[in-house]
Amino acid sequence: MVPRNEMAHWAHEASVRMTLGNSGQTIEKGDSMFFQTGRDFIIRLPLRLNFRKLRSIGRISTQVAFIALGTLLVGMPANAQGFPGGDVSATANFTLNHGLTFRVSEREECLECDNSDDGNLNYGRGLVGNTSSLTAEFELTGENLGLFVRMHGFVDFENTNGVRETTPLSDAAKDVAGRGFRLLDIYAFGAFDPGGVPLDLRVGNQVLNWGESTFVPNGINVINPFDVSRLRTPGSELRDALVPVPMVFGAVEPVPNLSLEGFYQFGWEKTEIDPVGTYFSTTDYVGAGGRYALLARSNFRDLAKSVRDLGLEDAINTGLASIAGLELKYSADNPFPAIERADDREPPDDGQYGMALRYLSPALNDTELGFFFVNAHSRLPLVTGKVPNPAELQESVGVAQAVSGALAGPELPASVFRNLAIAHAARNGLPLDPQTIGGILASPEFRAAAGPQVERIVPGLVGGLAGFHAIENYANAARYFVEYPEDLRTFGLSFNTVLGASGWALQGEYSFHPDLPLQREEGSIFAEALAPIGCYLDPRIPDKSQIPAIPDCKFGIIDRVLNGHLKRDVSQAQVTATQVFGSVLGSDSTGFIAEAAVMAVHDMPEQIPHDLPDPMGHRIDTAGVNDDLADATSWGYRGAVWLDYHNAIGAARLTPYVQFQQDVSGSSPAPFGPFVGGRRVVTLGVGANYLERMSADLSYTMHAGHHNSLEDRDFVSISFNYSF
Numbered sequence: 001m002v003p004r005n006e007m008a009h010w011a012h013e014a015s016v017r018m019t020l021g022n023s024g025q026t027i028e029k030g031d032s033m034f035f036q037t038g039r040d041f042i043i044r045l046p047l048r049l050n051f052r053k054l055r056s057i058g059r060i061s062t063q064v065a066f067i068a069l070g071t072l073l074v075g076m077p078a079n080a081q082g083f084p085g086g087d088v089s090a091t092a093n094f095t096l097n098h099g100l101t102f103r104v105s106e107r108e109e110c111l112e113c114d115n116s117d118d119g120n121l122n123y124g125r126g127l128v129g130n131t132s133s134l135t136a137e138f139e140l141t142g143e144n145l146g147l148f149v150r151m152h153g154f155v156d157f158e159n160t161n162g163v164r165e166t167t168p169l170s171d172a173a174k175d176v177a178g179r180g181f182r183l184l185d186i187y188a189f190g191a192f193d194p195g196g197v198p199l200d201l202r203v204g205n206q207v208l209n210w211g212e213s214t215f216v217p218n219g220i221n222v223i224n225p226f227d228v229s230r231l232r233t234p235g236s237e238l239r240d241a242l243v244p245v246p247m248v249f250g251a252v253e254p255v256p257n258l259s260l261e262g263f264y265q266f267g268w269e270k271t272e273i274d275p276v277g278t279y280f281s282t283t284d285y286v287g288a289g290g291r292y293a294l295l296a297r298s299n300f301r302d303l304a305k306s307v308r309d310l311g312l313e314d315a316i317n318t319g320l321a322s323i324a325g326l327e328l329k330y331s332a333d334n335p336f337p338a339i340e341r342a343d344d345r346e347p348p349d350d351g352q353y354g355m356a357l358r359y360l361s362p363a364l365n366d367t368e369l370g371f372f373f374v375n376a377h378s379r380l381p382l383v384t385g386k387v388p389n390p391a392e393l394q395e396s397v398g399v400a401q402a403v404s405g406a407l408a409g410p411e412l413p414a415s416v417f418r419n420l421a422i423a424h425a426a427r428n429g430l431p432l433d434p435q436t437i438g439g440i441l442a443s444p445e446f447r448a449a450a451g452p453q454v455e456r457i458v459p460g461l462v463g464g465l466a467g468f469h470a471i472e473n474y475a476n477a478a479r480y481f482v483e484y485p486e487d488l489r490t491f492g493l494s495f496n497t498v499l500g501a502s503g504w505a506l507q508g509e510y511s512f513h514p515d516l517p518l519q520r521e522e523g524s525i526f527a528e529a530l531a532p533i534g535c536y537l538d539p540r541i542p543d544k545s546q547i548p549a550i551p552d553c554k555f556g557i558i559d560r561v562l563n564g565h566l567k568r569d570v571s572q573a574q575v576t577a578t579q580v581f582g583s584v585l586g587s588d589s590t591g592f593i594a595e596a597a598v599m600a601v602h603d604m605p606e607q608i609p610h611d612l613p614d615p616m617g618h619r620i621d622t623a624g625v626n627d628d629l630a631d632a633t634s635w636g637y638r639g640a641v642w643l644d645y646h647n648a649i650g651a652a653r654l655t656p657y658v659q660f661q662q663d664v665s666g667s668s669p670a671p672f673g674p675f676v677g678g679r680r681v682v683t684l685g686v687g688a689n690y691l692e693r694m695s696a697d698l699s700y701t702m703h704a705g706h707h708n709s710l711e712d713r714d715f716v717s718i719s720f721n722y723s724f
Contacts, residue, residue: 099234099719101129108712119281121166128279130158153181173275173289205244212507215638216597220492225271225379235719257360265352282709292338337472342479347377367497381482384564388477400470474533508575517565518669569602587643594639604632634666634675659683679705
């Protein structure tokens with residue numbers, strides 16, 4: 001079992017704060033108001049989309065923006081009053097933020113977390129994040145044309161300069177979580193009326209939000225990836241984390257209440273998961289900085305220690321040098337064989353597009369109905385492996401033979417006898433000087449008693465060491481890599497309405513993902529890759545010439561790339577309810593939002609030859625008896641409650657809040673599934689806002705659940721923002 005980062009589920013792992021919309025601000029029909037309830041929850045009030053007012057996050061060169069602007073100018077009617085002849089307005093806004101994160105819970109020991117514990121071991125109780133950031137946005141607007149630019153820079157002083165307890169952060173990890181500058185949105189936009197038909201266009205790096213999901217990922221809104229590390233930062237906003245992609249987006253309203261939308265992307269970006277070794281990371285080999293995967297916890301450490309204690313390194317190294325030029329590789333820091341990471345396999349930039357149809361039904365109390373199709377490449381990583389070739393397999397077999405030959409002489413039994421004599425002297429309080437040890441070794445009684453132990457110990461030690469070095473050599477020739485499958489299709493239906501005069505806003509969606517790739521458990525992939533060398537080392541197969549014909553030896557996979565995923569059709573449905581009440585506990589207003597969702601994997605076999613992990617990396621057992629498995633059906637809910645106190649302290653508004661999450665039943669397969677059975681997350685916090693220019697937030701997040709990889713990583717966050 002190899003626990004992994006819950007890559008698709010950053011929105012459920014750590015909540016920090018809530019930033020509410022401006023008090024008393026008028027929100028026009030069609031706008032979407034976001035407020036982030038920390039790195040755990042992102043809440044979008046279910047107000048209908050107005051594509052003319054969308055603003056997004058992006059990352060692309062400035063060259064694209066000027067090309068985009070030129071494209072719109074060329075296509076503009078001659079009498080349009082945009083930049084060429086009309087007035088132009090310019091605005092600039094800046095936001096300074098500083099956030100601190102403190103770990104408040106003790107580490108729990110995990111004996112099966114060799115590939116997932118760097119982040120946990122690197123941080124004790126105390127400061128784990130200390131980040132300053134600046135976000136700047138600029139907008140030029142004419143009568144019907146505009147240009148929007150946003151950029152973001154940050155530095156986390158703790159993770160850039162701090163000393164980690166176990167594993168130093170790599171430069172790649174620091175580039176993601178330690179410091180950085182990104183040019184975000186940079187796109188041109190225009191509103192036209194050809195033939196009296198409203199037409200909106202955007203060209204450049206941007207984010208496009210489709211569907212009605214508020215909390216739960218893997219629905220309709222699969223167009224843009226995320227930078228998870230930005231959502232981990234106290235005081236961060238959704239706009240800082242959305243990764244833009246270059247695209248052309250258009251929306252047209254051919255008849256009243258009916259709109260058609262479409263996009264075509266000409267660039268691909270991945271979701272940037274937590275870098276290896278950072279506080280919230282739960283995988284040591286997939287994110288930025290991941291270089292190798294340990295194969296398994298085993299007795300290799302003890303075997304290597306025995307070789308060192310018995311003084312047999314020279315004999316083994318001499319034997320190995322004659323075969324492969326290798327030496328014994330023992331160290332306390334790397335006691336297990338490991339598979340190194342090869343280059344990621346990323347998809348092409350083209351071939352990503354989507355279409356949407358929206359209808360506003362007056363007969364259904366102005367309910368908006370949406371129909372969607374998206375074809376996009378995976379933003380989330382899947383892991384697979386490359387098996388060594390026949391020559392590398394034979395070299396590893398030779399390594400095993402060399403080690404066995406090196407230990408076939410009298411040195412090993414003599415060393416074992418001597419160790420037993422030392423142990424006998426120590427147990428009986430005898431001196432450990434050479435004369436006493438020599439006397440014990442010369443005793444016939446000792447020889448008679450120790451002889452059977454030596455006969456038992458030596459073959460196991462020889463076989464174990466031979467196997468260790470053979471597997472180590474074979475693993476050094478193997479590789480794993482991260483891939484992003486192409487052409488993942490999503491079909492979706494959505495609705496958005498208000499329930500009469502009750503004030504309850506209701507929204508929901510259904511999405512269907514045909515042939516969605518579900519990650520095989522990485523330990524199973526690695527075990528399959530090692531099957532050929534395992535058969536050569538298996539004493540139960542004396543005739544090695546029969547190995548190619550034995551199915552379990554998987555001789556046919558030699559020199560091949562393994563299939564790291566299993567394709568299945570997946571459905572997901574979710575519904576969200578929102579209400580803003582009057583005064584509760586003396587507040588000026590009280591808000592409530594909750595979302596429930598269910599994920600179903602169609603035709604999920606009860607017993608499958610390729611193990612599937614749940615989102616935390618727990619494997620699905622081939623016998624179906626392991627409770628650490630992915631389920632065909634899984635569901636859960638998320639929500640938040642907040643109270644607004646206007647002018648609580650002078651002109652300052654206070655907003656205490658509670659955020660909650662529970663994965664009620666079932667664990668969905670990685671990497672897209674959102675649920676881990678039994679996981680619970682609760683955040684208690686309070687925000688303060690002064691004249692919409694200065695704000696602060698304090699929160700405490702608690703994790704629970706046996707399969708929650710962040711169960712022992714409760715934390716407190718503090719943030720301060722200043723906008724000007």
